Amino acid sequence: MPKMKRLSLAIVFLLLTAMLAACGGGNGGNGTNGERSAGNGEGTPEPVTLKLTTWNPISQAVLAKFQDAYPHITIEHDHIADQYREIIRTRIVSKADMDMIWMFPNQLREYADQDVLMDMTGEPWLDNYLESAVQVGTVDGKTYGPSYNYYAVVFFYNKDIFNELKLEVPTSWDELLEVSATIKENGIAPIITGGKDAWATQFITSSNYGYYQNDNPQIFDLLASGEKKWTDPEFANFFDPLIELADKGYFLENSVGLGNDQVKQVFKEGKAAMYPMGTWSLEDFPEDFKEFEVGAFAVPLNKTGEPLIVNLVSDNIFTAVKWTKHPEEVKLFMSFISDPENARLWSEDTKSAVTVKGGTSSSYHPIAAELTQVIDSNITSIFPSLTPSMEPVYFPILQKILLKQNAAPAELLAEMQRAQEKDY
């Protein structure tokens, strides 16, 4: 019996130890100031693996060049294409083993307030970036990283339809309405936007941001703090463009149930002439896309005679978690990608514009030249970040407008303001 008892106790003890060992660990360590950094120049640097988590593919060419330059550092890229915000939140809460991450601007303040991000204020390589890119990654005077890419908000358009109907690219709201009317008269849907992927429906309405910021650069900070309200007069026209287009029947009928992938497919099949989206979708129209010639023009919400403002989305803030085990290596990588030559390689490889000064390749896409001309010849404005409670209210409002089931604009703006107040 005593032997049995000892054996029983031993088995139980082993089971408990195994469970506790399995439950422990997973934290990224406690070092925040380079206590464990490698490569200090003395002897052979210790091999380091830097984890980088993003929602879009990144430049493998730049990663390879970095790893050639610093053979002791390996970059492990984790590409999370869907549910990125939710997955990153879970990993941050659990202090998972991470180093560098991309972050959306409207998450930055929340995480900065919780002190989970690495402070990169004053780093010399920040001077290589556009001031607006650094500003996007700055909260209360501390910079947590720059946004790296910028994308223009445009209408992709079917050049073949425009050429056949002898239409010019519209540069004002009235011209857009005229072009849409002509296209509709010829039996083609002027615009397609879908509705199932609610974020994809915002680009016509959200193009108002640039006009508001052009009048008052601080306006969205004032909205977030409560000093301005969505019900104030300057926002009265916020939903008007989308309501007018929907009321005039310029959207492809019965398309609210389409997700963004399906919208792209329908556009590529020539069932609609224009598709509002950001230029990250250039990859969907590669050089070998031969169905029709694709062009892009900025969304023109301006009245005739007033300046057209090109809205730029620059939302992938390159930052790092505070508990990274390799802060010096993180800064080394950030410095490397801020070099214009490396940035141009990134731009060419990912077919995108970058916020490093002089870092955007002029030939990253067949319509890059057209886009660059649009951006350079007009006023540009970077999309602001709305506070977290806004999108779950804003996007369903846009769907209601597309379904022609919306309330009056004043009531919609009151709904936006009620959501804004939850984030004060």
Add this chain to the structure above:
Amino acid sequence: MKIITLRTYLLFLAPAFLLFALFYAAPILSGFYYGFTDWKGLSFSANWTGLDNFVAVFNDPLFTTALRNILILSVVVLLVQHTLAILLAVVLDQKLKGVSWMRAVIFYPAILNTVVIGYVWSYMYSPFVGFLPKLFELLGLKQLAAVDWLGRPDLAIYSVAFVIIWQYVGYSMMIYMAGLQSIPQDIYESASIDGAGSFQKFFRITLPLLIPSITVNTVLSVIGNLKQFEHIWVMTQGGPANSTQVFGSLIFQFAFRTSQPGYGTAMAIILSVFILAVTFVQIRLLSRWEVKN
């Protein structure tokens, strides 16, 4: 001697208890606590707000929408899925050629990944590019071909319900078949001798003796639909225009998208209490029907 035996029992129970405490009890209790706070989800600290979250949930217009939708799903799926499942079980419980193959085909969707099913059906429903519109067009049903099944607020929830029924009718059918096979055949023989037809045998013998299977199946089905999340999130994300929001999608939205996990937790607590109440009532009613028959 007794004390030694009890201690040994407790020591053997300890690992299971630890697992239960760490992965069930602790999250439930801490969740219950955070429902009464303004917890933002990024740290463990939160301010006590009492019943504010619960009052806000009951005053939220989306609460009514979510309640309506889970009741629609529960009733529609209950009636259609289980009626179909019982009929299929009765038909496929016979010695027919190819019956094993038919059972497998009907059961197969139940073992597929729900996310995959949701994405595939979303595509099938899509106007212009989906399989269903093209099929309707081929059949000359142009009006049906033009329907935006997931894009119309009045239709979207029923379109999702159809997919749920399609996925789980086979699962319910298998449980009913097990129930059918436990009914003694001599009861049917006696009924035949007494002159009972197929219709009478089904309603007077089969259905009453299937009540235990009906109880299990319908309770699981109702609970599953009351806490529905995956199909809605993959197929509509609660849209269009919040028309298909259910508690699962709202809780996910508040917890992970709007930094209001305290509010989301309060909603989850309300949902849990509601599910407990509905399940209790359902089991009581079905038990009485079982006893009566």
